[in-house]
Amino acid sequence: MIRIVGSRLLGMLVVLFLVTLFTYAIFFLLSADPAVQICGKNCTPERIEQIRLNLGLDQPFWTQFWGYVGGLFTGRTFTVAGAAVECAAPCLGYSFQTSQLVGDMIVQRLPITATIAVGAAVLWLLGGVVAGVLSAVKEGRFLDRFFAGLTLGSMSIPNYVLALALQFIFVVALGWLPFPQAVKFTDDPGQWFLNFILPWVVLAVGYAAVYTRLTRANVIDTLQENFVRTARAKGLQPGLVWRRHALRPALTPIVTIFGMDVAGLLGGAVITETVFGLNGVGKLTADSITANDQPVIMAVTLLSAFFVIIGNMVVDLLYTAIDPRVRTGASA
Amino acid sequence: MTFSSTSLEAEATPAGDSSLHETLESSPPASGRRLLRAFLTDWGAMLSSAYILLIILMAIFAPLLTMLSGWGPYEFDQAAIDPNLGAIPIGPFGGISAEHWFGVEPGSGRDIFARIAYGARVSMTVALSATLLTTVIGVVMGLLAGYFGGLVDLVISRVMEFLMAFPALIFMIAILSALPADNRVFLLVVVISLFGWPYLARIVRSQTLSLKEREFVEAAKASGASSRRIIFREILPNLQSTIIVMATLAVPGYIGTEAGLSFLGVGVVPPTPSWGQMIAAATPWYAVDPMYFVIPGAFLFLLVLSFTTLGDRIRTIATSGEARS
Numbered sequence: 001m002i003r004i005v006g007s008r009l010l011g012m013l014v015v016l017f018l019v020t021l022f023t024y025a026i027f028f029l030l031s032a033d034p035a036v037q038i039c040g041k042n043c044t045p046e047r048i049e050q051i052r053l054n055l056g057l058d059q060p061f062w063t064q065f066w067g068y069v070g071g072l073f074t075g076r077t078f079t080v081a082g083a084a085v086e087c088a089a090p091c092l093g094y095s096f097q098t099s100q101l102v103g104d105m106i107v108q109r110l111p112i113t114a115t116i117a118v119g120a121a122v123l124w125l126l127g128g129v130v131a132g133v134l135s136a137v138k139e140g141r142f143l144d145r146f147f148a149g150l151t152l153g154s155m156s157i158p159n160y161v162l163a164l165a166l167q168f169i170f171v172v173a174l175g176w177l178p179f180p181q182a183v184k185f186t187d188d189p190g191q192w193f194l195n196f197i198l199p200w201v202v203l204a205v206g207y208a209a210v211y212t213r214l215t216r217a218n219v220i221d222t223l224q225e226n227f228v229r230t231a232r233a234k235g236l237q238p239g240l241v242w243r244r245h246a247l248r249p250a251l252t253p254i255v256t257i258f259g260m261d262v263a264g265l266l267g268g269a270v271i272t273e274t275v276f277g278l279n280g281v282g283k284l285t286a287d288s289i290t291a292n293d294q295p296v297i298m299a300v301t302l303l304s305a306f307f308v309i310i311g312n313m314v315v316d317l318l319y320t321a322i323d324p325r326v327r328t329g330a331s332a
Numbered sequence: 333m334t335f336s337s338t339s340l341e342a343e344a345t346p347a348g349d350s351s352l353h354e355t356l357e358s359s360p361p362a363s364g365r366r367l368l369r370a371f372l373t374d375w376g377a378m379l380s381s382a383y384i385l386l387i388i389l390m391a392i393f394a395p396l397l398t399m400l401s402g403w404g405p406y407e408f409d410q411a412a413i414d415p416n417l418g419a420i421p422i423g424p425f426g427g428i429s430a431e432h433w434f435g436v437e438p439g440s441g442r443d444i445f446a447r448i449a450y451g452a453r454v455s456m457t458v459a460l461s462a463t464l465l466t467t468v469i470g471v472v473m474g475l476l477a478g479y480f481g482g483l484v485d486l487v488i489s490r491v492m493e494f495l496m497a498f499p500a501l502i503f504m505i506a507i508l509s510a511l512p513a514d515n516r517v518f519l520l521v522v523v524i525s526l527f528g529w530p531y532l533a534r535i536v537r538s539q540t541l542s543l544k545e546r547e548f549v550e551a552a553k554a555s556g557a558s559s560r561r562i563i564f565r566e567i568l569p570n571l572q573s574t575i576i577v578m579a580t581l582a583v584p585g586y587i588g589t590e591a592g593l594s595f596l597g598v599g600v601v602p603p604t605p606s607w608g609q610m611i612a613a614a615t616p617w618y619a620v621d622p623m624y625f626v627i628p629g630a631f632l633f634l635l636v637l638s639f640t641t642l643g644d645r646i647r648t649i650a651t652s653g654e655a656r657s
Contacts, residue, residue: 015497023503027510152644156637158588160595160611161629164618172619267501271592275615285502286596289509301506304499312497 012313019305024065027294093295102299113280117265120203128208132215154209163202163275203272218250256315263311266304370649377645380638391452403443405450405605413441426623438621447605454606459586461521466528467579474536475563492530500527508598516600524586532578543567573650581643584636591632607632
């Protein structure tokens with residue numbers, strides 16, 4: 001077990017390092033000169049030179065890259081308009097567009113993204129598993145067909161189209177939900193909850209569809225296993241067969257995929273937050289694209305890669321712990 | 333990344349590909365005629381194909397269609413919008429009339445029908461090119477990794493794992509926002525393909541692994557066939573139905589990805605129209621002029637739905653006994 005954890009950790013560090021290198025190289029090689037952008041309109045060649053010197057942009061690629069990586073672990077100091085700005089570890093850089101540290105910008109917005117992510121995750125896990133189990137129980141019947149159609153539609157509708165449609169129907173046309181307002185949970189829990197219903201639903205729908213299909217397929221497969229037949233033949237109560245024998249093995253893979261999907265949610269949050277104007281990390285990313293604020297995009301890329309990789313590892317380890325059969329396979 | 337690759341990822345999960353794998357592997361290749369007959373009697377598949385064909389024709393004949401409708405995608409019709417009401421279209425349902433079949437854009441008065449027709453070109457070009465590219469790369473890489481094993485397999489598998497561990501959407505955004513804005517269609521195809529091929533390659537690899545142990549491969553080896561001949565003449569034909577299913581199921585993901593990236597402003601650059609970009613432009617107007625997002629939204633939704641249905645049906649037909657002799 002310790003050997004597996006060790007090799008996984010090492011692999012994770014290698015992938016993280018490569019992601020950092022890859023992302024940094026792309027921005028270094030492909031993007032426009034950041035010094036020119038920072039300098040703005042009234043710019044002289046001397047000033048550009050000065051900015052380059054301050055930022056270390058005159059240094060070769062590897063020096064700059066190690067500076068960035070070093071900043072992640074030990075922090076670094078930026079010189080902005082003559083003054084020194086301290087950036088504590090893990091330093092994700094400095095945004096010249098907003099004159100803020102990138103790390104602070106992300107930390108400020110993380111609670112909103114977390115709220116959307118957690119709410120949506122609960123919704124899609126419950127919805128997907130319940131719909132999937134119901135479909136499996138009623139295989140081939142009306143309910144199964146109904147969910148199959150719903151699943152197909154939910155998988156196919158782009159979430160920004162769904163967001164606009166739901167917002168138009170429930171907020172503008174029917175008036176069942178109020179226009180979203182920026183309120184804190186502690187100030188007005190009711191309004192806060194109503195604000196987040198649509199974002200949760202929109203983010204959850206696509207995942208819920210995939211989970212419904214997976215759950216249905218897994219449950220139907222498990223019901224044909226010998227141990228389920230044996231349990232039934234022994235005269236076990238149907239409810240007990242379901243709970244103890246059929247659902248547990250069928251749902252284990254769902255849990256592992258759930259971990260990975262939650263870790264990858266930052267990508268989905270970009271669109272949901274943009275459509276609903278929620279000021280989370282996803283919206284920050286979208287705004288940074290328009291403003292061409294590269295340190296922010298770079299930091300979000302790294303952060304989401306970090307989440308995904310950590311998520312993968314946790315899932316792998318959990319799976320190894322839950323299912324002993326994997327252990328022998330994993331060492332090969 | 334709900335809109336782009338969740339469906340693909342779901343297909344690639346252990347449960348997803350093993351079931352496909354087992355059923356595809358345990359039976360002989362489907363006979364083409366039976367497959368076609370099963371397909372023709374399936375109204376879901378037929379309806380989807382009809383819609384896809386319609387969009388393809390619309391994309392090809394976009395210039396002719398706009399000549400018929402009388403308005404090009406870049407022409408501003410100031411007479412169709414009301415400057416006193418914040419430039420919203422004149423007439424009900426976003427200004428739908430004999431003059432403008434799908435209405436006009438609020439603010440600019442550009443004809444929505446023309447922009448839908450030209451937007452179909454972008455969607456189709458990007459999605460189909462990316463599918464072609466990922467299929468070629470995925471099949472070749474999967475075959476190489478599965479057939480040769482050893483170091484080749486190790487390297488290809490590591491690269492695949494690396495790419496699949498990436499948060500693809502965020503990374504596509506990062507790359508596209510860093511790149512210069514010229515020739516976006518080409519860049520979109522390259523970036524989407526870069527992150528798309530491992531999902532197919534993984535399945536091709538696992539099927540190749542089992543196919544290469546079969547008697548007919550051994551027979552070919554014994555009769556002195558070269559590796560190249562065995563891979564492309566003996567193994568590849570057996571992967572046909574898998575490749576068709578995976579490719580069809582990949583198309584809707586790529587359509588969604590292109591639209592999503594254009595929606596976020598890193599895809600096709602205005603004034604070139606794309607459906608995702610039209611929906612993004614419609615977002616500030618959704619309360620006053622809902623038709624502006626409903627029309628491109630419906631076209632996009634139906635296209636993704638059609639390809640998904642088609643892929644599902646082809647898979648069912650290819651893996652069920654129906655099409656087998």
